[in-house]
Amino acid sequence: MKLGVLNVPLSGMPFADAMAYQASIGVEAVEIGCGGSPGNAHCDPEILLNDAQALAEFKAVLEKNHLSISALSCHGNAVHPNPAVAQKADHEFRNAVLLAEKLGVGVVNTFSGCPGDCPASEHPNWVTCPWPEDFLEILDYQWNKVLIPYWQEMAKFLNAHHVKAAFEMHPGFCVYNPETMLRIHEAVGDAVGANFDPSHLYWQGIDIPTAIRELKGIIYNFHAKDCYVEPVNARKYGVLDTKPYADELHRSWIFRTLGYGHSADEWKQIVSTLRMCGFDGTLAIEHEDSLMSIKEGLEKAVAFLRQVIISEQPAAMWWA
Numbered sequence: 001m002k003l004g005v006l007n008v009p010l011s012g013m014p015f016a017d018a019m020a021y022q023a024s025i026g027v028e029a030v031e032i033g034c035g036g037s038p039g040n041a042h043c044d045p046e047i048l049l050n051d052a053q054a055l056a057e058f059k060a061v062l063e064k065n066h067l068s069i070s071a072l073s074c075h076g077n078a079v080h081p082n083p084a085v086a087q088k089a090d091h092e093f094r095n096a097v098l099l100a101e102k103l104g105v106g107v108v109n110t111f112s113g114c115p116g117d118c119p120a121s122e123h124p125n126w127v128t129c130p131w132p133e134d135f136l137e138i139l140d141y142q143w144n145k146v147l148i149p150y151w152q153e154m155a156k157f158l159n160a161h162h163v164k165a166a167f168e169m170h171p172g173f174c175v176y177n178p179e180t181m182l183r184i185h186e187a188v189g190d191a192v193g194a195n196f197d198p199s200h201l202y203w204q205g206i207d208i209p210t211a212i213r214e215l216k217g218i219i220y221n222f223h224a225k226d227c228y229v230e231p232v233n234a235r236k237y238g239v240l241d242t243k244p245y246a247d248e249l250h251r252s253w254i255f256r257t258l259g260y261g262h263s264a265d266e267w268k269q270i271v272s273t274l275r276m277c278g279f280d281g282t283l284a285i286e287h288e289d290s291l292m293s294i295k296e297g298l299e300k301a302v303a304f305l306r307q308v309i310i311s312e313q314p315a316a317m318w319w320a
Helices: 015-024 052-064 083-103 134-160 178-188 198-202 208-214 231-237 264-276 294-308
Strands: 002-006 029-036 068-075 107-110 164-168 192-196 219-224 226-229 253-256 282-285
Touching (some): 002 068, 002 294, 015 052, 029 083, 029 282, 068 219, 083 107, 083 134, 107 192, 107 219, 134 164, 134 178, 134 192, 164 219, 178 192, 178 208, 198 208, 198 226
Parallel strands (some): 002 029, 002 282, 068 107, 107 164, 164 192, 192 219, 219 282
Antiparallel strands (some): 226 253
């Protein structure tokens, strides 16, 4: 396994400086935003796909710092009911796939997306309960009329360019837990799999090692990101929390840097389960801890992950 970082928090730095900084703190691989919510500050496909000199300079910065690219990141909603939003997300994702192919990167991380409740909708509609029956009708429309057809068609594009899409299981989108991840994978095939981010699963009450086992073979990327569920607030309000992320004191849960939500023992079990299930890729730190600065959060996460990651291949079982 490699120790990596999702590069987005460093978007305010020049690309060369951001890469040099990450190399200096022990990062081995980077996941780089190239569209959608991660932005494209360090990696603009519109430029890199059309300017050979810019692409060569981009690669040279990575080579100079001995960094590989674990994945490209382009999170959007290509099935948004607003056609302009959907078309922009679709265009950016396709460009990300083309750039991934050119760079020899096998995975682009994204969201499954979430449609509206009917063709006339203006906003996405995330359904979280089966009754009244209207909600089941919405789910049928979203999955069978929009989501599955879109990704089945996109799978042809992905396969043609030898790239896979990794869905971040994120509430607010149709794929938000292992069950929905398995459903879309079964419908679309190996072109889509999971970008496994524990932070979005913890507050749903999901056991992370169990979820890793459930998704064995279709985890294409891993975000090393933690979450703390505040027990007093959760007991009072539940975990479907719409308070602003900045209202940390009153929220039921907040994102934390590694080690500030769950213990090293928990993360050792996560890493061990990943290995048992065949994932030996990059663990990309995603720093979104609102209680820490960018550098402190990243550096604490790097130090923590270095303690729990398994970097070498296992030895032969001489005892067996």
